[in-house]
Amino acid sequence: MKPDLSTCSISVVGFDSAWTDSPKAPGAICVIRIDGLRARLYLEPRLASFGDALEIIRGERSDTDKCLVALDQPTIVPNTSGSRPVDKVAGALISWIGGGVQPANRSKLGMFDDTAPIWRFKRDLGAIEDPDLARTASTGLFLIEVFPALALATIDRAFCRRLGAPKYNPTRRKRFREEDWQAVGSTIHQFGTLRALDQLEQWCTAHSALRSPKKADQDKVDAIICGLVGLHWLAAPRELSVMIGDLDSGYMIAxxxxxxxxxxxxxxxLRGVPIS
Incomplete structure (x- = not known):
């Protein structure tokens, strides 16, 4: 049973971690607040390291009844090589639309080895990683894994066709398309409108109008997508979301x-991977 959103305050943190925690290439974070059935963009996307993210999340946890962190990075990686089963499942769609899924395994130094920043972040965060409980609980700190590229394909039919993935990564100048950059902004705005999210239209309009976006600008876009997926997971009927994989071998929420x-x-x- 879902909690009564009118009686509790909820914070959804969207965090694109950038995986390696490099000072020269930080991730990005945003915060959505739900209070009295209204959702608002409380903290516009900004650049953030793992440490910055922890500080922001702790503040949110102290100020709200429930806090959900929607993270764009694999959070469960038991395999020593290759890809997780969930990566292969997501890849079946992502490769078809013309994108890619970076394989996650423990041999990737700086990303998923025993000393990688993600494991310190999870330890220091101390969040419960149980997506279904995150939906039904009235209080607590929760963590889910999300994937912006998969989310875009499942939100907008225009992106979910053969080679239809939006080319909105500014670092890939030969593939980058300004019209895709603007289309992603429009999709984000429409997705937020489904959940009556205030203060989003102004941010999307200004961000989509950037004529020479940088990688940091894309990271901010991905952070807001993470936050919107988290908001959707909490506020929409369960049948309007999917969980691919499990808590043993890895999963994604979309x-x-x-x-x-x-x-x-x-x-x-084909791969015997749970999907619900």
Whole structure:
């Protein structure tokens, strides 16, 4: 049973961690607050290291009844090589639309080895990693893994077609398309509108108007996508989201506004990966 959103305050933190915690290439973070059935963009996306993120999340945890961190980075990586089962399932759709899924394994130094920043972050965060409990609990600090590229494909049908992935990474200048940059901004705004999120339109309009966006600007976009996926997971009916994988081998949470794509379903069945 979901909590009564009118009686509790909730914070959703969207965090694109950038994986390696490099001072020269930090991630980005944003905060969405839900209070009295209204959602608002409380903290606009800004650059943040793992340490910065911890400080912001701790503040949110102390100020609200429940805090959900939606993180764009694999949070459960038991495999020593190759890819997690969930990465292969997501990759079945992402590769079809013209994108890629970076394999997560413990041999990736600085990302998932025993001393990688993600494990220190999780330890210091002390959050409960149980997506279904995050939906039903009235209080607590929770963590879920999300994937912006998968979210965009499941939110907007225009991106979910053969080679239809938006080319909005400014560092790949030969592939970057200004119209895709603007289309992603429009998609974010429309997705936020579904959850009546205040203060989002102004940010999306200004961000989409950037004529020479940098990688940091894309990180901010991904942070807001993370936050919106977290908000959707908490506020929308369960059948409008999908959990691919499990808490043993790894998982991802994504919207399923248009239903679960047949490629995800087929790939999950083929590999014996849970999908719900």
């Amino acid at each position: 919207p399923a506004i248009n239903g679960v794509h047949e490629r995800l379903t087929a790939a999950a069945i």
